[in-house]
Amino acid sequence: AARAQPGVQRLKAYDPGHDLVALRRKFGEANLAELGSNENPYGPSPAARQAILDSLHALHRYPDPLGADLKRALAARHGVDVKQIQLGNGSHELLMQLGQVFAGPGDEIVFSRYGFAVFALSAQAAGAQMRIVEALPRDAAMPNGHDLDAIAAAVGPATRLVYIANPNNPTGTWFGRDALIAFLDRVPGEVIVVMDEAYAEMADAPDYASALSLLDRYPNLAITRTFSKAYGLAGLRVGYLLAQPGLIAVMDRLRESFNVNGLGLAACEAALGDVDHLQWACARNAEQRSALSEALGRRGLRVFPSQTNFVLVEFGARTPQIEAALVERGVILRPMGGYGLADCIRISVGSPDENRRLLAALDEVLA
Numbered sequence: 208a209a210r211a212q213p214g215v216q217r218l219k220a221y222d223p224g225h226d227l228v229a230l231r232r233k234f235g236e237a238n239l240a241e242l243g244s245n246e247n248p249y250g251p252s253p254a255a256r257q258a259i260l261d262s263l264h265a266l267h268r269y270p271d272p273l274g275a276d277l278k279r280a281l282a283a284r285h286g287v288d289v290k291q292i293q294l295g296n297g298s299h300e301l302l303m304q305l306g307q308v309f310a311g312p313g314d315e316i317v318f319s320r321y322g323f324a325v326f327a328l329s330a331q332a333a334g335a336q337m338r339i340v341e342a343l344p345r346d347a348a349m350p351n352g353h354d355l356d357a358i359a360a361a362v363g364p365a366t367r368l369v370y371i372a373n374p375n376n377p378t379g380t381w382f383g384r385d386a387l388i389a390f391l392d393r394v395p396g397e398v399i400v401v402m403d404e405a406y407a408e409m410a411d412a413p414d415y416a417s418a419l420s421l422l423d424r425y426p427n428l429a430i431t432r433t434f435s436k437a438y439g440l441a442g443l444r445v446g447y448l449l450a451q452p453g454l455i456a457v458m459d460r461l462r463e464s465f466n467v468n469g470l471g472l473a474a475c476e477a478a479l480g481d482v483d484h485l486q487w488a489c490a491r492n493a494e495q496r497s498a499l500s501e502a503l504g505r506r507g508l509r510v511f512p513s514q515t516n517f518v519l520v521e522f523g524a525r526t527p528q529i530e531a532a533l534v535e536r537g538v539i540l541r542p543m544g545g546y547g548l549a550d551c552i553r554i555s556v557g558s559p560d561e562n563r564r565l566l567a568a569l570d571e572v573l574a
């Protein structure tokens with residue numbers, strides 16, 4: 208039988224939760240509320256669609272292996288050098304590669320309980336030890352959030368990488384600049400701190416801060432971002448990594464030559480140019496996030512604070528039954544048992560119409 212390396216032997220394959228293809232066939236796409244994967248219900252900028260159409264003549268060609276145009280656009284956007292950018296087939300690929308490139312057997316990778324699921328996958332794929340730090344308690348000001356003090360304390364001589372998501376999935380939690388600086392000051396320079404900022408564009412709280420402005424100050428900082436969320440391009444699988452040129456150059460050794468497809472390169476460059484669309488989608492998300500949180504709260508549910516495009520909601524002991532009854536009504540959410548949050552469901556913030564359908568189905572189920 209196929210015998211995996213020890214880190215992979217214990218792993219289970221990705222479980223998408225539900226068979227979306229079958230559900231779409233059963234209900235018809237228009238009747239489903241697909242709120243399980245934190246997608247952007249508004250879709251990408253029209254400029255991105257046009258860029259895809261304009262690239263169709265080149266489908267028989269390999270894409271630009273360097274992704275030079277997209278990197279230039281990203282460099283201009285973030286005020287960094289193109290040598291500080293690596294593109295990935297989604298930020299998922301980059302998170303996995305960071306583990307592979309910088310850690311191995313005998314090394315440790317540190318992350319928080321309830322940290323994004325790919326952190327554990329990356330550590331195990333690399334054959335490294337996982338050092339899982341307890342999250343902040345559920346009744347803390349930032350429930351289930353990253354305990355940065357405890358994470359810094361867990362960093363030891365074998366630690367090669369620390370993964371942190373800000374804001375985090377599935378908790379929706381976040382932290383600000385002072386906490387970030389205090390944390391980075393405590394971590395030794397030879398330990399790489401990966402800040403996963405997949406939801407950064409959607410965070411608007413005054414006490415949230417991206418690590419972007421700290422890149423020059425902390426050479427061990429690596430930031431991942433994605434076009435899957437705020438830019439509405441999850442289907443194209445494009446993410447990027449920002450770090451010092453030396454770190455990017457090392458990462459580049461393991462990169463698959465054509466890891467980002469041509470349609471993705473063209474569409475993301477165009478999407479980046481349409482700041483109005485991005486801001487519009489983020490503003491709508493913020494408005495729907497608070498409306499949905501309030502509506503769920505009025506139904507007696509505990510909704511945890513979030514700076515993302517989803518909310519984590521406590522449903523109690525009947526969570527599995529409630530979730531199943533919602534699926535029967537065409538409402539797809541993400542159960543959290545796999546994360547050790549079995550009494551919670553993660554609900555993506557949908558369009559106003561999807562959110563209405565969710566609430567109507569919920570009222571039937573909770574009645």
Ligand code: PMP
Nearest residue numbers: 297298299323376405433435446
């Ligand atoms: N980081 C976090 C925190 C996420 O929630 C996700 C998507 N669920 C990703 C990274 C990966 O996104 P992608 O591979 O689409 O860039």
